[in-house]
Structures are given as structure tokens and as C-alpha cells.
Amino acid sequence: MKNFLVLFILTILYCNFSELSAQEITAAEIIERSQEHVRGATHQATIKMSIIRPKYTREMVMKSWSLGDDFALIAVESPAREKGTAFLKREQEIYNWVPNIARVVKLPPSMMMQSWMGSDFTNDDLVKAASILEDYTHTIIGEEQIGDYDCYKVELLPKPDAPVVWGKIYSWFSKEEFIELRAEFYDEDDFLVNEMTFSNIKEMDGRKVPTLVEVIPVEDDGNKTRIEYLEIFFDRPIESSFFSQQKMKNALR
Numbered sequence: 001m002k003n004f005l006v007l008f009i010l011t012i013l014y015c016n017f018s019e020l021s022a023q024e025i026t027a028a029e030i031i032e033r034s035q036e037h038v039r040g041a042t043h044q045a046t047i048k049m050s051i052i053r054p055k056y057t058r059e060m061v062m063k064s065w066s067l068g069d070d071f072a073l074i075a076v077e078s079p080a081r082e083k084g085t086a087f088l089k090r091e092q093e094i095y096n097w098v099p100n101i102a103r104v105v106k107l108p109p110s111m112m113m114q115s116w117m118g119s120d121f122t123n124d125d126l127v128k129a130a131s132i133l134e135d136y137t138h139t140i141i142g143e144e145q146i147g148d149y150d151c152y153k154v155e156l157l158p159k160p161d162a163p164v165v166w167g168k169i170y171s172w173f174s175k176e177e178f179i180e181l182r183a184e185f186y187d188e189d190d191f192l193v194n195e196m197t198f199s200n201i202k203e204m205d206g207r208k209v210p211t212l213v214e215v216i217p218v219e220d221d222g223n224k225t226r227i228e229y230l231e232i233f234f235d236r237p238i239e240s241s242f243f244s245q246q247k248m249k250n251a252l253r
Contacts, residue, residue, distance in 0.1 A: 027138035027154045031171070034178040035069075035132075038209050040234035042067050046077075047229055051119045054222035060117065061230075063252065071243040075251035076117075087116075088248040092131070094123060097248045104245055113165055120194065120215040120225035124165050135162035136169070146181045147199075149174040166193075177208060192218050204232040 043066040051058040060082065066072040072089040076082045084099040094107040112124040136156040144153050156169040167188035172181050183196040194217055198210035213227040 027140045027152075028133060030140070030152055030154060030173050030178050031133060031138060034173050034180050037178060037207065038180075039066065040207075042234070042236055042238045044233040044236055044238075045229055046231045047227055049117070049119060050226040050228070051117075052222075052224040052226065058118070065238060065242065067238050067240060067243065071240055073243055073248060073251055075248075077252060084252060085117075086248045086251050088243060088245065090243060095245060095248065097245070099249075104248070109163075120217050120220075120223060122165070131162075131164065132156070135159055135164050143175075144172060146172055146174075149176075149179075149181060151175060151181060179208070179210060181210070194218065200228075204229065205234050207232075207234060 043064070045064045047062045047064055049060045049062065051060075060079065061077045062074055063077055064072065064074045070089075070091045073086065075086040076084065084097070086097040088095040088097070096105045096107060097103075098105065107123055113122050115121070116123050116125065136158055139155045139157075140152050141155045142153040144151050151172040151174055154171045154173065156166075156171065158164045158167065166185050167190060168186040170184040170186075172183070173179065174181060179198070179201065181198050184192055185194040185196070187193050194215055196216075197214045198212070199214075200210060200212035201208055202211050203209075204211065209229075209232065211229040211232075215225045215227075217223050
């Protein structure tokens with residue numbers, strides 16, 4: 001009986017502690033944990049991107065490397081006509097290597113909302129992850145079910161004078177592992193522009209992560225961009241010196 005009472009008391013304390021922890025977690029902590037979970041200290045991946053249009057589908061396979069928030073490199077592996085095209089991110093700057101003309105182009109702020117590689121992603125999507133915690137206020141505004149997952153619904157509003165393009169973002173994160181499962185992007189006039197879904201959750205290199213990301217522009221019927229992660233490796237050593245313009249020119253060698 002004594003052991004039963006001890007177990008009962010411990011169970012009550014654990015439940016109360018869990019409930020308190022859930023109440024105390026902030027929206028910013030949810031986002032930070034989500035980013036840490038899917039990115040790791042370093043991140044290497046092979047990706048297939050499918051640009052889907054009513055009359056055609058275009059596919060590319062790419063290699064990607066990242067170090068924390070500030071450094072990333074993406075290089076196109078196929079098709080052959082675009083092989084070697086690469087994008088380098090260093091903090092808030094993006095550089096593009098175009099092998100056909102042997103030229104490095106630095107993307108100016110005016111190009112941030114332009115399409116990335118003809119997809120439904122924008123150039124800004126390549127740099128927004130680093131600023132999402134700094135440039136927005138974050139509020140848990142509810143709890144909803146997405147598929148089999150109980151989720152927090154988080155509202156992100158830009159801070160005054162923040163250099164961002166979205167007027168509002170809603171994101172849904174699973175309660176257990178803080179995996180982002182859905183996001184909605186609104187313009188400054190509060191019109192929904194893009195929907196993004198994260199699905200096909202699998203274990204990759206020891207972590208459960210979404211392996212399929214889809215971006216759907218709301219006003220373009222039949223348009224969609226799909227990112228499928230073919231392989232992911234976390235926390236493999238990468239030095240910041242790897243993310244250089246010279247490496248961008250020879251990323252696949």
C-alpha cells in the first residue's frame with residue numbers, strides 16, 4: 001500500500017508539472033525548438049524539388065548544406081542544363097552562381113520577393129529562417145488538431161520597421177516534438193498568399209522530421225511546389241569557411 005501511495009503521489013506531481021510546463025512554454029520557445037529539431041547544428045541533405053503547373057511539371061535534384069542560422073549553400077545536381085547553379089547564404093545576403101555565364105550575382109533587397117528557381121518559393125524564403133525569431137512577435141493563439149497531431153497555433157506579427165515581406169504568419173506545431181506541420185502567409189492587406197504544409201514524417205539520421213514540404217499559392221489554381229527530402233544528415237562537422245563564393249562555384253566537386 002505504501003508503494004502504491006508513493007507511485008500515486010509521483011504520478012500526480014508529474015501530471016501537474018507537465019501541465020505547468022505546457023502552460024509556461026512561449027511561442028518563441030516553440031519556434032526555436034522546432035528549428036533546432038529539423039536543422040541541428042549542421043544539416044546536409046539531398047532534395048528533389050518539383051515545380052508543378054497545370055501544363056507541366058519540372059523537377060530538380062539539389063544538394064544542400066547549412067550551419068546554424070547564418071550559413072547555407074544549395075547546388076543544383078540535375079537536370080544537366082542547370083547543373084552547378086548554386087546559391088550561397090551568408091547571414092542576410094544571398095549570392096547566386098550561374099555557371100553558364102561564369103558569374104556571381106548578389107541578390108539585392110528588391111529581388112527578395114521574386115521566384116526562386118521558377119518555384120513558388122521566394123528568395124526571401126532562403127533567408128527568413130534566421131530572422132523569424134528576431135523580426136516577429138510570437139503568440140500562441142490556440143490549439144488545433146492536424147491529422148494525428150495535437151498542435152499549438154502560433155501567430156507571428158512583424159515588429160515595427162522589421163525588414164520582412166509578410167504582414168502576418170500563422171504556424172501550427174505539434175505539441176510533442178514541436179514539428180511544424182502547416183503555415184499560412186498573409187500580405188500587408190491581410191490577404192492569404194501562400195499555404196505551406198509539412199508531411200510524410202519519417203526518421204532521418206535519428207530524428208523524426210517532415211520529408212515533404214509543399215507550397216501552394218492561393219490565387220494560382222493548379223500551381224504547387226513540392227520539396228522532397230531524399231536524405232538528411234545532422235550535426236556532421238562543417239566549418240564556416242565552407243560557405244564561400246569559391247566553394248559555391250565548385251559545390252558538387
